[in-house]
Amino acid sequence: MPRQRKGKPVFSFTSLALGLLASAVAAEESAAEWNCRSVNGEWVCNGQTQASSPPDPAKPPVPADTTAGAGAPPASPRKLPPLQVGKVGGVPPAPKIEPQQIPEGWTCEADDRGGWRCKLVGVEPGGKPHLAKIQQEPSLPWLHPTFSAYDDHVFKTLVRLLPEDPWQRYCATGRAALGDRPPIRPEGQPLDLEADYSRSLTEDLVYFSGNVKVRRGGQHLWTDALLYDGETGIVNAWGNVIYEENGYIFASDNAWLDLERGRARMNHTHFILGPVPARGTTARSRFESETLSRHHQVAYTTCPIGNDDWVVHARDLKINRETGKASGHHVWLEFMRVPFLYSPYFSYTIDDRRISGFLTPRIGISNARGFDAALPYYFNLAPNYDLTLIPRVMSKRGFLGGLEFRYLLRHSRGRLAGEILPYDSVRKKIRGEVAFYNQTRFTPHWTALADLRYVSDKHYINELGDNLSIASSRQLHSQIKTEYRQGDWYFMTRADNWQTVDPNLSSRDKPYRRLPQMVFNYDHAFAPWLRSGWQSEFVFFQHDDRSNGHRLHLRPRVQLPWRHAAAFAIPSLAFDYTRYWLPGKGRSLSRALPVASLNTGLFLEKNWGRNLIQTLEPRLFYLYIPFDDQDDIPVFDTSRYDFNFSQLFRENRFSGADRLGDANQISYALTSRFLTADEGAERLRLSAGQIYYFRDRRVTLPGEAVETRNTSNIIGELDLFPNRLFSLRSGIQWDPYDNQMDRGEAMLQYKDSDDYIANLSYRFRRDRLKIVDGSFRWLLFQGLHAVGRWQYSLRDAITLESFLGVEAESCCWRVRVIGRRFVRDVNRTTETAVFAQLELKGLISLGKHVDRFLQRNIRGYGFED
Structure with a gap:
């Protein structure tokens, strides 16, 4: 269906880390032997350490999450791709984000700000049983401020790990910087792992610490420490956990992953979606399966780092990739640090599927x-x-x-x-x-x-x-x-x-x-x-108030075209037959006439040097149609064509089949173009033409007089493109009998990119209209454009239409406001209206479609839909 509203993949990328960490289950054996068991959902380990290989006192083995890991049934051993331990080329070092040390033998709990609260239990254990526990994070108030200076620091750290700043090109061109990178599939790719310290705690429990770096294909993971249980498929990573793949990157204080069941938990996560681009934070994220995730205290924006012009917040967010739906509670939108839109419940799609809900007001x-x-x-x-x-x-x-x-x-x-x-x-x-x-x-x-x-x-x-x-x-x-x-x-x-x-x-x-x-x-x-x-x-x-009738029209034709690179000639012969049946009049009418024409032209070219080519394109068109009295034929759908340059070469001066104009005439025209020799760009085009009549035109519409002049108006056109900024299009019809202009128009445009557009036109028809029309879009200063149009009738001394407005724009939002006044009918009834549109790029557009209105009314105006 045409109406498909795609949601942004705000958090679904994080589940990609599950497949990466599934392969981190091998390490070199050390002299220590550990005996670990699960007690009340927590790991208790005993071990004896040889003096020759002391454990790193600053990097203890850290247990799995107590909530999600308790009671999990053991899984079958997994066959994993080969693991390469050592220095890994091509994996950049991850910058530290306020690293936290958890000394061995200490009991540590996570505080409400993502830090650690630790205390020593007894003496230094030195390999004796010890307990480390992660406390459940308390709830935070749903109305919290925008991103802090620390959040911006984390975002900047993550951006440095990407190939380029995704907002740099987007803010300059409106196009994402990383979206054209082909993804690197991890399937079949070797897994490389580098760590300062590694140890097999049991047959299935493997521990890595100290600048842990993992790479497989286009996936990268950095962390201070990593613990993997090969029997249950549970992974714990803590301390500067950073994951990146194809421009999607996130950082978390710690992460708990159940690889067998596709479950995960992360606390205090920062993310950047490079291909969008967008960024945001979550206080807690819980992945219940590979398709279902829940997030708490969400903040999201497409604005560049350090710019929080708009942020959407949600107390709770649920993403279901199986149904293609995301829903949130207590969702509110903040613009210019002012909350202005709130909903207790909000849902949207994260793919091409459609869901029920409110649309843009x-x-x-x-x-x-x-x-x-x-x-x-x-x-x-x-x-x-x-x-x-x-x-x-x-x-x-x-x-x-x-x-x-x-x-x-x-x-x-x-x-x-x-x-x-x-x-x-x-x-x-x-x-x-x-x-x-x-x-x-x-x-x-x-x-x-x-x-x-x-x-x-x-x-x-x-x-x-x-x-x-x-x-x-x-x-x-x-x-x-x-x-x-x-x-x-x-x-x-x-x-x-x-x-x-x-x-x-x-x-x-x-x-x-x-x-x-x-x-x-x-x-x-x-x-x-x-x-x-x-x-x-x-x-x-x-027709309810006019005569009815049937009409049959037949027109067979034959042409003998001849074309050459420098000339063409197209003789044509047609037979035009029309028959009418008029109910109530007891009679039928018919008309049968031949139509003969000869269309010829030359194409001459001269290179003047200095990167200039001139063409001469003379053209002759002869037309003959004998006269037949058609005054008794009704007019159902026929009118006279508007006389212009193309009318010089038409076979009938009337539209519709109720009139076939008699003709014995020749049209002559000359076009000359000036082109650049290197690019073929047209700089100037001049055209002029006229019709010479060998006899009067006696076929007319009802109420019209016979045309007796032996020449038509002289038609002239001039198109000028002196450079990339200016263009001029103009045309006139000169009446050689009254020696005055019968019709004319001119359109001048200045356009220097989309920031500076100015149009001025004048249209004239003798005794009918004189209209001046001006429109513009002009950059006042960075991020603010003025837009407007003024259409004024000099003949009637009245403004037909006018509007004035502004467009304010930044990298992540756009506001359009216009006031419009126009004449609604021939009685000169005027109407005034004010319209506004707020567009939060990458999220939603609120208000009327002011952008489409401006595109129709300002020549050269363009916008991204």
Whole structure:
């Protein structure tokens, strides 16, 4: 399904250490013999030490965790990969993080700050029985401050063990630094171990101490001391425990691991997720199996070290990789050291699977709706369908309920959406909208589409739609169609309808329904010099307030193209036949006309030196269509094309088949481009063209006069790219009869990366519009951009649209706030709205999609979705 919210792998990487330590079960034999047994869940050891090989008094054997190791049944001996003891090349030394010494013969307990509280019991044991115990850590208050100076010190220590600082590239480019490193699989890799001291305490109990370093494949482990029980598969590591693999690294005061059952416990853990990148801490972590883990006092952020702009906290966090779900209790979010979002319960996905829960809230303010807030709730009903409920509150309108149901079948996908406002406080009535979309692929060549929409009234979209996403819409289009495409063949059948949503349009302005429309086309190149095919259409047009009718349109064509590197010529001959059946009039109408054209052009090139190439591209296009009186033919779906440079080379000046313009004309145009010789980059393009008519154009639309001029407007275009910063695109239409500009536009852009963007444009149509449009995104200082747009009609002396806002951004968050004012309809009704968006990178985005709105309205603006 499209809606898949991936959770961040905050803690799941730690279970990778289980496979690494499973192989650390061999060491060189020493002269000491130890006899160890489990008493009340703790290890009690007796031994005799020879004077020639005294034990290290600062590194005693440390027992397994009393809670998780008690009562565990013995496991079968494991066959392990070969162990190499000694100096290991390529394993960097681990920096010490406040190392703690536990002298032999002392009883030590972990205090609440991760340190050790030790006292001597009797005399120095010197090999006699002794007891070491790890006390259960007391609970901490769930509301604790952000990372301390000591936490930052640990994070910096861990970063030095990575190939590079993961935030250095991410903050500069927005891309993770370590994500492209291929993982090194540990399976089949030899295990290398280095330690200052090692001893076999029993047949199965092995002890290592003093700068213990373990490596297998891409996995690395550092610790001060390590004790392994080969019979039960239990490992104890304590003192500067550090584990790293493929950019994921963590440090813990101590770790207890049950390798046979995939269980583990760690206290006071710091972690860095390089590929995200992210960092955080946990007070306690308990892995109950290879897929289930529980964590206490969690803090997490994607901000670089020393920057705690946002931190998410959780008193308790449960991660279940089997279900793909993580859940937390007493979760709260702190931004700029101010707690502003709290939830007693929170859940999210840690993989591609979807779960039910609240989605990002949407909040806005406008003068038409007042305070506008929506809080969607997502239901994961099944793997192939889901439901979202969207309660929405508008202070000036009332409560609006919405829903969206989506489904994904073997050959289809679609959505059903609707919303209802039971009582509009302004309009004093019930209002709503419903939409249905379905796309089906029966075969790779045959598809079907249903796209249906309906609103309760003409004002619904303007008054209750999303001011950031809604475009200027006058008609809602609904359709059902099926298409078949294979090679040179194309078939389509469709039925559609229109609903007027512009209150200033009457029902007669609504387009015709097509019930149905059928299209059958064929186009094939039989040889490089021969191309032939046809276009055909049959359609029934229906309208409530205008005449109905059937139309059949056929257009077979043959072309004899000739192409050369410096020239081309394409003669073409077509036969255009159209027939109408008009119910109620007892007659049919038809039109049959030939269409002949010749399209030619040259491509000339000159190298001027100095890294400059100029091209000359002259083009001639001749078109002949005889005149046929078409005034009695109704107009169902036909209008006049907007005259532009491409219109110089069209065979019909009308869109649709209700009019075929008579023509005896020649179009002539010249294009010249200036390119760099080394890169082929276009620096300047100049184009100009005109149509010369050999006779009047007598075929017109209803209400239009016959065109008697023997030349068209002169069309000119200029595109200039002087350097990487500036670009200019412009075009004009010059009326040679009135000797004045009939139409013109110019767009100037300055863009120096994404930090400095400025656009200025001017559009002109004689007696119709004069519009100035400016937009920008500009860096005020590091981390703060100003954004805005101003669109002003000089002819009507009114601002059509304006907005102004700011974008504040750091390495790990982004805030966008804009205020917008725009003209909503032809009556010049204006609306003002304010929208905000807070994006915590790598976690969540809150508020309206201001980023998408800015991308549509500021040319050159881009954002990472």
